[in-house]
Amino acid sequence: MTPADDPGAGPDPIAGTGGPARSPSAVELGRRAYRRTQTTRSVLLSAVSTLVFAAVIWVFVVNTPGWTRVQQSFFDPAVAVKAWPRVFEGLLLNIRVLLVAAVGVLLLSLVLATLRTLRGAVFFPLRALAAGYTDLFRGLPLIIVLYLVGFGLPGLGVFPKLPSYVWGTIALVLTYSAYVAEVWRAGIEAVHPSQVLAGRSLGLSHGRTLRTIVLPQAFRKVTPALMNDFVAMQKDVGLISVLGAVDAVRAAQIETAASFNFTPYVLAGLLFVLLALPMIRLTDWLSARMRRREQVGGVG
Template sequence: MSEAGPRPKSALRKRLDQLPWWLVAAVICAVGFAVVIAADADYRTIFHALSAGIGTMLFVTVVAFFGAAALGLAIATAQSSRLRIVREAAIFYVEIMRGVPVLVLLFYIAFVGAPALIAAVNFVIAPLVSAGLMKAVLIRDFDLVWRAILALVLSYAAFLSEVFRAGIAAVGAGQVEAARALGMTRWQTFRLVVMPQAFRTILPPLGNDFVAMIKDSSLVSVLGVQDVTQLGKVYSSSTFLFFETYNVVAFIYLVTTVSLSLGVRALEKKLRRQGDAA
């Protein structure tokens, strides 16, 4: 009598095997802490006070990331330029910016770069100011939020340029040559052939950098920008509820970053399936 083979797994068993248990644990922790916030008066008050900074956190992150992505793409393109001086200038920027800590660059832009920029603008418009057609620009006109955004753009552009450069280099040279043989211009080749394929390659590191920028956006609190971290610092110092306050701060950042990471993974899987189907 022959032995029976292993029983096929049920659909439920297959789903349980594929279930990421770390995510289940994270969701349970998040739901549990959300219940604590809803039930405890102190936590409710803290969350309400800190929630005003969520908009600032997201605004700084989104604007800085898209600015850094645009600048990073331009730098990556410059690194493949035929002109050596352009290539060397792009590499110089990347190597210098990657060697400067974000916090140091934040202070430099806020207290050195911004005043220098305002002085340059006033020098250019000096004839118009003398003629009474314009007013001189004051340093307080350059809001601290935008100084922080500028610093994040300049810093992350160096890292994102390497991501774009690697993604562009991953596209086969034969496809570029075929596109040019069909009569496409360099811009059409880049837009219609190179970038759609490179995007699938660069999406995971881009998503990681976006999540990293959300965390680094907390550094703007050193300039007094009213984000989640700054509001938490002010609230805890006035109430001495440090444990409860920074629990809420960590909860807000964790929910935001984990949710975005999962969204990036889902988009990555969808693009991979579309690529396999094509």
Template sequence: MAVNAPGKAEKKDFPWWLAAAGAIAVGVAVLIVASDLYSQVFAIVSKGIGITVFVTVVGFALATALGLGIALMSLSGSLVLRQVARFYVEIIRGVPVLVLLFWIAFAGVPLLVGGWNALTAPLREAGVVDELRVRDISLLWRAIIALTIGYSAFIAEVFRAGIQSVEAGQVEAAKALGLTRFQRFRLIVLPQAIRTILPPLGNDFVAMVKDSSLVSVLGVADVTQMGKIYASGSFRFFETYSIVAYVYLILTVGLSLGLRALERRMRRNQARG
């Protein structure tokens, strides 16, 4: 059986795809600087980067918190909590994110507002609170709520699988030492489960960056919406959507590389430990 020379494997594993992608990125950057048209398109599209990042970061943070709660419910000793968690996960995962976005924005939020006003009717009569109107909840926050609900179901399964990957014997040993349920989770389960959870959780984060473009259907001024507005007025569709794709690729590829570096660092720390 042939054995590769020490440096041969490293040469073979050189990320040529990254070098090619980097060369293309630099070429597009030079084009943006050199061309007045591409400079103008980039200036318009880049105004939506802040909204894209805000929607992604806030939506993912809320989805992670909600997903962890759903995962803990699915692992609960209560049959009712387990069934409620399973119902939530299966139903939400079966609805496309775009459909969920429309439902939350135009059906769920009005339903929520109506329910809130009905519950707070005595307080309104007493002058304690004001009536909540549907337009008080911006389309931006409706989009964030929809992404939170949509991704929380997938993240819940990531957490559940990661928690269940920890050996039951370690949990039993911690229980024998007198640790509380919260202490067992914080000190024993979570530090080990995070090694399993991090890669798919990172993939979901990158996926949310891309799915955040769906908020443009509600008129939220993200990268995609700014591109749509410019293209519809200038009819420069090729230039505009090329820049839109470029911006998303910079965000997603950069995040993917950062997450891979974090995973490698965690593996090295685990090997040293």
């Protein structure tokens, strides 16, 4: 006779079915209530301490001898309102350059990383070329690359006349591709060699193995690093103003020269911060999520 045939048999302790669900004990309910109380207390203490700290800083800054002059020169609401249309229009140019540069960096860096991971003596020239590229552009400051690309390449006379922001986009792609290529390479090399051997044993070519097996795993491993590089590029896209492109920074410079007030620069800086905040928060959330999954043994 099985437990199911015996009316006096209790629920199967292994299957965990056949009986009513157990309610939490009084001790467990007390623990949950204590954790809720501690969470609420921590949130309140954090809020109060933050407000007190901000108030102390504000009182200190306001009571400094030069605060009045600084407020008039950097935080004039009337000047900010007047400069808003031109600065915001320049920010739209920065966003367009950023989106195009991000796609270019993603594609070029992936090609460079793939070249650096090729095996075999026959591919040595390609590996050396990719390594030299990454070494060169990781060593050059971005502003120098902007000058070389923005003023040097047009001076050759072999390229069509292009707007300055196009040359700035090319300089961003050249520089950031070197950094992101190393991120990709680290992710590719972090994938266990057995994954590649398994793909080849199934008859997949090297390219298809890389595309369908290695890159998806590498992408999950390096996503936070890629997003951090994107955040960095969001700031550096403002450097295209050195080539004459009327972006947010150049527009702020024009408004500052017209009003003899630095408030437009503060306005442009705040707009760049607002542009970067969503990606920063998303990067933090994704990094914490992947860390939790790794700690519990899940697939990152």
